[in-house]
Amino acid sequence: MGKELNLPLAEVLERFHEGPVSGIFTDGSARPNPGRGGWGIVYVEENEIIEQAYGSEEYTTNNIMELTALIQGVKLAPKDKSVTLYSDSQLCVNTINEWAHGWERRGWKRKTGPIANLELVKELYYAFYEHKNLSLEWVRAHNGWRWNEYADSLATAWDRSNL
Numbered sequence: 124m125g126k127e128l129n130l131p132l133a134e135v136l137e138r139f140h141e142g143p144v145s146g147i148f149t150d151g152s153a154r155p156n157p158g159r160g161g162w163g164i165v166y167v168e169e170n171e172i173i174e175q176a177y178g179s180e181e182y183t184t185n186n187i188m189e190l191t192a193l194i195q196g197v198k199l200a201p202k203d204k205s206v207t208l209y210s211d212s213q214l215c216v217n218t219i220n221e222w223a224h225g226w227e228r229r230g231w232k233r234k235t236g237p238i239a240n241l242e243l244v245k246e247l248y249y250a251f252y253e254h255k256n257l258s259l260e261w262v263r264a265h266n267g268w269r270w271n272e273y274a275d276s277l278a279t280a281w282d283r284s285n286l
Contacts, residue, residue: 129279132286135272142268144170146207147196150274151188154282158182162192163277166199166206167270174199175273179281188278189215190243197250197257205256209271211264215247219259223248 130138145168153160161179165172176195180188189212200206210216226238231245238244251257262271280286 129282130272130276131283132273132276135269135276139267139269139272142262142266142270143207143209144168144270146209146270147200148209148262148268148270148274149189149192149196150211150271150278151185151190151192152275152278153183153185153188154279157184159281160185160188161278161281162188162195163274163280164192164196164199165270165273165277166196170269175277177277177280186212186214187240187243190240190247192274192278193219193259194243194247194250197247197254200254200257202254202256205258208257208259209262209268209274210259211262211271211275213261216259216261218244219248219251 147164147166149164151162159181160183161177163177165175167173189210193208193210193215196208223244226233231238231241262268
């Protein structure tokens with residue numbers, strides 16, 4: 124796909140049919156970056172929408188919105204089921220899957236300088252690991268996966284006249 128489409132939800136459901144059929148799909152965006160932005164999440168089981176949510180900020184960054192989407196996704200995840208969260212932010216996925224544990228051990232410090240958006244990183248890290256049944260996977264942005272495109276549509280809804 125390769126580019127941001129900013130499609131209404133109904134059009135996303137018509138055009139896209141690939142990808143996992145269950146999980147929590149998250150996305151965040153800002154245009155320009157920094158600038159106005161939004162986040163979106165959709166929780167699906169067997170291609171049925173269980174719940175969705177979205178929000179926006181007047182002035183933010185892509186990374187803040189991506190982290191916010193993941194935090195909201197963790198909050199939405201049922202405690203009694205194993206669920207995969209999907210994000211197209213390699214930075215956020217690597218933060219949780221690879222780096223945050225070491226940062227915590229070092230008193231929330233990086234060897235190379237301060238951690239950007241530290242409060243959001245900590246909130247996501249603690250919420251994610253408190254919830255024992257979650258995994259987090261990276262997905263390429265705008266790859267045509269139905270529910271990734273749907274989360275993107277929710278994250279950019281602030282920029283359209285219709286959802």
